[in-house]
Amino acid sequence: MQVKIINKSAHKLPHYETEASAGMDLRANISEAVTLKPLERTIVKTGLFIELPVGYEAQVRPRSGLAAKKGITVLNAPGTIDADYRGEIGVILVNLSNDEFTIENGERVAQMVIAKHEHISWDEVETLEETTRGAGGFGSTGNT
Numbered sequence: 162m163q164v165k166i167i168n169k170s171a172h173k174l175p176h177y178e179t180e181a182s183a184g185m186d187l188r189a190n191i192s193e194a195v196t197l198k199p200l201e202r203t204i205v206k207t208g209l210f211i212e213l214p215v216g217y218e219a220q221v222r223p224r225s226g227l228a229a230k231k232g233i234t235v236l237n238a239p240g241t242i243d244a245d246y247r248g249e250i251g252v253i254l255v256n257l258s259n260d261e262f263t264i265e266n267g268e269r270v271a272q273m274v275i276a277k278h279e280h281i282s283w284d285e286v287e288t289l290e291e292t293t294r295g296a297g298g299f300g301s302t303g304n305t
Contacts, residue, residue: 185272
């Protein structure tokens with residue numbers, strides 16, 4: 162699938178690192194480093210603007226290495242970029258660690274996955290089909 166993109170950053174376009182990768186890294190496009198204190202959040206601009214076809218979304222997700230090693234994650238994970246959005250892609254990062262974290266220009270701060278989605282219409286009814294699980298949720302299918 163071809164997707165139109167405007168790159169106003171100083172960095173290369175997002176790309177798949179391996180043939181089986183689902184996501185592409187998004188890089189910070191900032192004029193100066195930004196330091197996040199513990200529990201602080203910020204929107205990191207990428208310099209990227211995209212035009213997705215209707216029926217698709219871009220999901221902005223945390224990078225596992227930043228989350229595991231540094232406690233840095235995407236606050237609204239996954240963030241959704243709708244097909245009709247034409248603004249700059251921004252990443253809402255939060256520092257969940259006890260240490261300050263500095264974001265440098267060009268740093269890989271998140272990953273983006275393009276996903277197909279459907280629009281539905283509601284069929285309002287009085288009852289739903291019964292299942293074995295029923296209304297059990299939040300850990301009802303196992304011990305953990």
